[in-house]
Amino acid sequence: xxxxxxxxxxxxxxxxxxxxxxxxxxxxxxxxxxxxxxxxxxxxxxxxxxxxxxxxxxxxxxxxxxxxxxxxxxxxxxxxxxxxxxxxxxxxxxxxxxxxxxxxxxxxxxxxxxxxxxxxxxx
Numbered sequence: 001x002x003x004x005x006x007x008x009x010x011x012x013x014x015x016x017x018x019x020x021x022x023x024x025x026x027x028x029x030x031x032x033x034x035x036x037x038x039x040x041x042x043x044x045x046x047x048x049x050x051x052x053x054x055x056x057x058x059x060x061x062x063x064x065x066x067x068x069x070x071x072x073x074x075x076x077x078x079x080x081x082x083x084x085x086x087x088x089x090x091x092x093x094x095x096x097x098x099x100x101x102x103x104x105x106x107x108x109x110x111x112x113x114x115x116x117x118x119x120x121x122x123x
Contacts, residue, residue, distance in 0.1 A: 001023075001024070001025035001026050001097075001112045002022075002023070002024045002025055002114075003021055003022075003023050003095050003096070003097060003112055003113060003114030003115075004021065004022045004023075004024075004114060004115070005019060005020070005021045005093065005094060005095050005114040005115065005116055005117040006019070006020050006021075006022075006117055007019040007020050007080075007117060008092075008093060008117030008118045008119045008120075009118075009119070009120070010120045010121075010122065011085055011119075011120070011121055011122070012121070012122050013085060013086060013087055013121055013122065013123050014084060014085065015085050015121070016081070016082060016083045016084075016085065017082045017085065017119060018079060018080070018081050018082070019035070019079065019080040019082070019093055019095075019117060019119075020077055020078075020079055020080075021033070021035075021077065021078045021079075021080075021095030021114055022075075022076060022077050023076045023077065023078070023095075023097060024076060026097065026112065028073055028076040029052055029053070029073040030052055030099060031052060031097040031098060031099055031112075032049055032050065032051050032052055032097070032098050032099075032100065032101060032102035032104075033049065033050050033069075033071060033078040033095060033096070033097055033102070034046065034047070034048065034049035034050070034095070034096045034097075034098070034102065034104075034110060035047040035048055035049075035069065035078075035080045035093055035094070035095055035096075036093070036094050036095075036096060036107060036110075037089075037091035037092065037093045037094070037119075038091055038092050038094070038116075039088075039090060039091040039092075042091075044094075044107050045060065046060050046105035046106070046107075047059075047060055047062070047063050047067065047080070047093070048060060048063050048067060048069045048080070049069070049102040049103070049104070049105075050069045050070070050071055050078065050102055051101065051102045052102075053073075054070065054071045054073070056101075056102060056103075057069055057102070058102060058103055058105070060105070062088075062089075066082065066083050066084045066085075067080060067081065067082050067083070068080075068081040068083075069081075078095060080093065080095075082119070085119075085121045086121060087121045087122065087123045088121075089119060089121050090119060090120050090121050091118075091119060092116040092117065092118050092119075093116060093117055093118075093119050094113055094114050094115070094116040094117075095113075095114045096110035096111075096112060096113050096114070097110065097111060097112040098110045098111050098112075099111065
Protein backbone atom coordinates (compact mmCIF):
# COMPACT_ATOMS: atom_id res chain seq x y z
CA UNK A 1 0.00 0.00 0.00
CA UNK A 2 1.33 3.41 -0.96
CA UNK A 3 0.01 6.85 -0.19
CA UNK A 4 2.01 9.54 -1.94
CA UNK A 5 1.31 13.10 -0.82
CA UNK A 6 2.46 16.04 -2.89
CA UNK A 7 1.82 19.72 -3.44
CA UNK A 8 3.34 21.21 -0.34
CA UNK A 9 5.59 24.24 -0.38
CA UNK A 10 6.20 27.73 0.87
CA UNK A 11 3.36 30.22 0.62
CA UNK A 12 2.64 33.63 2.07
CA UNK A 13 -0.03 34.20 4.63
CA UNK A 14 -3.40 34.44 2.91
CA UNK A 15 -2.28 32.28 0.02
CA UNK A 16 -3.52 28.92 -1.20
CA UNK A 17 -2.16 25.45 -1.80
CA UNK A 18 -3.64 22.27 -3.14
CA UNK A 19 -2.31 18.99 -1.82
CA UNK A 20 -2.81 15.66 -3.53
CA UNK A 21 -2.51 12.14 -2.23
CA UNK A 22 -2.22 9.37 -4.78
CA UNK A 23 -3.10 5.93 -3.43
CA UNK A 24 -2.20 2.48 -4.67
CA UNK A 25 -2.38 -1.04 -3.35
CA UNK A 26 -5.92 -0.87 -1.98
CA UNK A 27 -9.39 -0.66 -3.47
CA UNK A 28 -9.49 3.09 -3.08
CA UNK A 29 -13.27 3.50 -3.37
CA UNK A 30 -13.76 1.31 -0.30
CA UNK A 31 -11.61 3.47 1.97
CA UNK A 32 -12.31 6.71 3.71
CA UNK A 33 -9.50 9.22 3.49
CA UNK A 34 -8.21 11.85 5.84
CA UNK A 35 -5.61 14.54 6.14
CA UNK A 36 -3.66 15.07 9.33
CA UNK A 37 -0.93 17.53 10.13
CA UNK A 38 1.92 17.74 12.56
CA UNK A 39 3.75 20.89 13.46
CA UNK A 40 7.22 20.83 15.10
CA UNK A 41 6.96 19.92 18.74
CA UNK A 42 3.25 19.17 18.52
CA UNK A 43 1.16 16.07 18.26
CA UNK A 44 -0.36 14.95 15.02
CA UNK A 45 -3.82 16.47 14.61
CA UNK A 46 -6.83 15.71 12.49
CA UNK A 47 -7.61 18.20 9.72
CA UNK A 48 -10.47 16.66 7.76
CA UNK A 49 -11.80 13.44 6.29
CA UNK A 50 -14.00 12.24 3.46
CA UNK A 51 -16.14 9.13 3.07
CA UNK A 52 -15.62 6.40 0.51
CA UNK A 53 -18.01 7.95 -2.01
CA UNK A 54 -17.19 11.52 -1.09
CA UNK A 55 -20.68 12.39 0.10
CA UNK A 56 -19.72 12.92 3.74
CA UNK A 57 -16.95 14.99 5.20
CA UNK A 58 -15.71 15.97 8.64
CA UNK A 59 -13.65 19.03 9.40
CA UNK A 60 -11.62 20.15 12.37
CA UNK A 61 -12.61 23.60 13.59
CA UNK A 62 -9.28 24.96 12.33
CA UNK A 63 -10.14 23.85 8.79
CA UNK A 64 -13.75 24.92 8.54
CA UNK A 65 -14.38 27.64 6.02
CA UNK A 66 -10.82 27.59 4.66
CA UNK A 67 -10.01 24.01 3.67
CA UNK A 68 -11.89 21.68 1.36
CA UNK A 69 -11.43 17.95 0.83
CA UNK A 70 -12.39 16.09 -2.31
CA UNK A 71 -11.59 12.81 -3.99
CA UNK A 72 -11.53 11.29 -7.42
CA UNK A 73 -12.15 7.57 -7.18
CA UNK A 74 -11.31 7.10 -10.84
CA UNK A 75 -7.84 8.48 -10.18
CA UNK A 76 -7.36 6.97 -6.70
CA UNK A 77 -6.55 10.44 -5.43
CA UNK A 78 -7.71 12.64 -2.59
CA UNK A 79 -7.19 16.40 -2.55
CA UNK A 80 -6.87 19.08 0.09
CA UNK A 81 -7.56 22.62 -1.06
CA UNK A 82 -6.25 25.10 1.47
CA UNK A 83 -7.20 28.76 1.22
CA UNK A 84 -6.53 31.77 3.43
CA UNK A 85 -3.50 30.05 4.87
CA UNK A 86 -2.08 31.26 8.16
CA UNK A 87 1.38 30.82 9.70
CA UNK A 88 -0.17 28.46 12.25
CA UNK A 89 -1.05 26.11 9.38
CA UNK A 90 2.65 25.37 8.97
CA UNK A 91 3.11 21.62 9.40
CA UNK A 92 3.79 18.36 7.66
CA UNK A 93 0.53 17.24 6.10
CA UNK A 94 -0.09 13.52 5.74
CA UNK A 95 -2.89 11.59 4.14
CA UNK A 96 -4.34 8.47 5.71
CA UNK A 97 -6.80 5.74 4.76
CA UNK A 98 -9.17 3.53 6.70
CA UNK A 99 -11.65 0.86 5.66
CA UNK A 100 -15.09 2.08 6.66
CA UNK A 101 -16.59 5.37 7.82
CA UNK A 102 -14.67 8.61 7.86
CA UNK A 103 -15.80 9.94 11.23
CA UNK A 104 -12.72 9.02 13.23
CA UNK A 105 -10.44 11.89 14.20
CA UNK A 106 -7.81 9.88 16.06
CA UNK A 107 -4.65 8.90 14.18
CA UNK A 108 -4.84 5.43 15.69
CA UNK A 109 -8.10 4.81 13.83
CA UNK A 110 -6.42 5.12 10.44
CA UNK A 111 -4.73 2.13 8.89
CA UNK A 112 -2.45 3.42 6.16
CA UNK A 113 -0.33 6.54 6.03
CA UNK A 114 1.61 8.53 3.50
CA UNK A 115 4.98 10.12 4.15
CA UNK A 116 3.71 13.68 4.37
CA UNK A 117 4.40 16.91 2.55
CA UNK A 118 5.71 20.09 4.15
CA UNK A 119 3.55 23.19 4.13
CA UNK A 120 5.17 26.41 5.31
CA UNK A 121 3.21 29.63 5.59
CA UNK A 122 5.22 32.80 6.01
CA UNK A 123 3.84 35.86 7.73
